[in-house]
Amino acid sequence: MEAGAAAPAKVNKPAMTAQRNTLVASLGLLALVLLAWQFLPPALDVPKFIIPTVTDCLAEMKRMWAQEGLLGHTLSTALYTVLGFAIGSLLGAVIGYLLGMSEFWEKVLSPYILALQIAPKVAFAPLFIMWFGYNAMPKLLVTVLIVFFPVLVNVLQAMRTVDRDLVNLARAYNLSRWGIFLKVEMPSTMPNLMAGLRIASTLAVIGVTVGELVGGNTGLGFLISYGGGQANAAMVFNAIVLLTVIGFLLYTVLVRIEERVLHYLPKAQH
Amino acid sequence: MALEFRSVTKEFTTGTGQNLVAVNDINFRVNEGEFVSVVGPSGCGKSTILSMTAGLYQPTQGEVFVSDDRVSGPNAHVGFMLQKDLLLPWRNIVSNVEFGLEARGVAKSERRDRAMAELKRCHLAGFENHYPYQLSGGMRQRAALARTLAIKPEIVLLDEPFSALDAQTKLLLQNSFAGTIAQTGKTTLLITHDLAEAVLMSDRILVLSERPGTVVAEIKVDLPHREEPLRRRVMPEVSDYAAQIFKHLKLEEKAI
Structure with missing residues (x-):
């Protein structure tokens, strides 16, 4: 054990330098892109309403903050992203586990699940607006729908591939059906569930954005269509950046949770 | 018989x-x-x-x-053991050994005592807080034997x-x-x-x-x-x- 504990300390140093190198290269690339964005369009005589420069965007950001209620729009979008993600993944997981326990219903429902999974969920947005009006309901529903499937499919797949010998062992130890689910099946599916949630988190932002683009007067998606209507490219750029930030934050939180939950998996060696 | x-x-x-x-x-x-x-x-x-x-x-x-x-x-x-150790990867070794006792109404503190005793008997004392992936194949099989013996099977x-x-x-x-x-x-x-x-x-x-x-x-x-x-x-x-x-x-x- 002593040897095992000492070895990582030795390899750590080169690993840390490597990590610093990637960080420096990453940031350098960002700086390069920002510089090009700032100076290339004016140099090539591209008008500001087509490609605004970085400073134009920052100035517009300040104006939006002061005059358009940017904070409110951003918070609203963030709220519905998280809400839609939470409801959608909860439903997806619950139904995934239920179907995973019943082979009969899984077989009965699988063609419909596949059909719904293939159908472009964002195309439902206008329908939801016709049904529920110009309020928060349509965008929430689109988000829930879009988040639902990757979680459902991942959980179902994992439930199908739970080690039969583990289940038999649990049976031999007299565990009840519920006990087997709780102590063997559910923990076995955790890696897949977490992968499904990660995919779902990136889709949640798309769902909310589409819902806001199609109808309503709040959120970053609304600012995109509003800015587009006014030929205000800087506003559109800013909204896209903020949407990306929201998605990125949600994803990062999930990765952190995943590291905690799946701590028992050996770390992949690069 | x-x-x-x-x-x-x-x-x-x-x-x-x-x-x-x-x-x-x-x-x-x-x-x-x-x-x-x-x-x-x-x-x-x-x-x-x-x-x-x-x-x-x-x-x-x-x-x-x-x-x-x-x-x-x-x-x-009956306690049985296969070629695969069937340890639950998300549990540490001692709670893996306790696994078989959980459905049998053994009190929590007794479960821990029995598991620790079996680990000691199977020469795994000191590894109770390790996770299965941290042990070698032979040690994992010994842990599986400890889990099998913990339920005090007759066979x-x-x-x-x-x-x-x-x-x-x-x-x-x-x-x-x-x-x-x-x-x-x-x-x-x-x-x-x-x-x-x-x-x-x-x-x-x-x-x-x-x-x-x-x-x-x-x-x-x-x-x-x-x-x-x-x-x-x-x-x-x-x-x-x-x-x-x-x-x-x-x-x-x-x-x-």
């Missing part, structure tokens, strides 16, 4: 609707504290015997008795528990298992395809025929040091016993 098979036959229906007789008219007894190995060609129904003893499924004909009770489902008398069923290990680890682990089992005095049924392993570890060996499996020979191993296979290993008689089993399996005819 710890374990008895009375004219047990097991048929399976295959995916194509055909009937497959896995084992046919099996009769044998295992006495209390005895270590019996079952050897046979692959696919002869060795694992079927184990599953019926564990109560995972029922014989088509005949009866299986464990401690004079007819086996009709999973029961508390321990071992289904090729050493076959996934490298040659040296295998010898050491056989020695460690034999010592632990001798110390607890448990009745043990070992399923294996390794003839030498059967001779080194058992009091008695049952030789099964090809499918449908029946008992074709019963060999009493009259050697000392059952609790220490490494010492038995150097005895000249070992190869005689292995040759005897070899003959019963009719392996010469197959060797070309």
Whole structure:
């Protein structure tokens, strides 16, 4: 054990330098892109309403903050992203586990699940607006729908591939059906569930954005269509950046949770 | 009597609707504290015997008795262990050992005490907070044995528990298992395809025929040091016993 504990300390140093190198290269690339964005369009005589420069965007950001209620729009979008993600993944997981326990219903429902999974969920947005009006309901529903499937499919797949010998062992130890689910099946599916949630988190932002683009007067998606209507490219750029930030934050939180939950998996060696 | 098979036959229906007789008219007894190995060609129904003893499924004909009770489902008398360690990767070693006790209404503090005692017996003291991925294959099998013994079974069923290990680890682990089992005095049924392993570890060996499996020979191993296979290993008689089993399996005819 002593040897095992000492070895990582030795390899750590080169690993840390490597990590610093990637960080420096990453940031350098960002700086390069920002510089090009700032100076290339004016140099090539591209008008500001087509490609605004970085400073134009920052100035517009300040104006939006002061005059358009940017904070409110951003918070609203963030709220519905998280809400839609939470409801959608909860439903997806619950139904995934239920179907995973019943082979009969899984077989009965699988063609419909596949059909719904293939159908472009964002195309439902206008329908939801016709049904529920110009309020928060349509965008929430689109988000829930879009988040639902990757979680459902991942959980179902994992439930199908739970080690039969583990289940038999649990049976031999007299565990009840519920006990087997709780102590063997559910923990076995955790890696897949977490992968499904990660995919779902990136889709949640798309769902909310589409819902806001199609109808309503709040959120970053609304600012995109509003800015587009006014030929205000800087506003559109800013909204896209903020949407990306929201998605990125949600994803990062999930990765952190995943590291905690799946701590028992050996770390992949690069 | 710890374990008895009375004219047990097991048929399976295959995916194509055909009937497959896995084992046919099996009769044998295992006495209390005895270590019996079952050897046979692959696919002869060795694992079927184990599953019926564990109560995972029922014989088509005949009866299986464990401690004079007819086996009709999973029961508390039997602890089994496979080639795979089947440790739950998300639990540390001590809670893996506790796993079998959880459904049996054993109080939490007692579970921990019993698990720690078994870990100590299986030479894993100090590793209770490790996770399975942090242990070697041999240590994981020892943890699986600790989990099997923690439920205080009357019979321990071992289904090729050493076959996934490298040659040296295998010898050491056989020695460690034999010592632990001798110390607890448990009745043990070992399923294996390794003839030498059967001779080194058992009091008695049952030789099964090809499918449908029946008992074709019963060999009493009259050697000392059952609790220490490494010492038995150097005895000249070992190869005689292995040759005897070899003959019963009719392996010469197959060797070309």
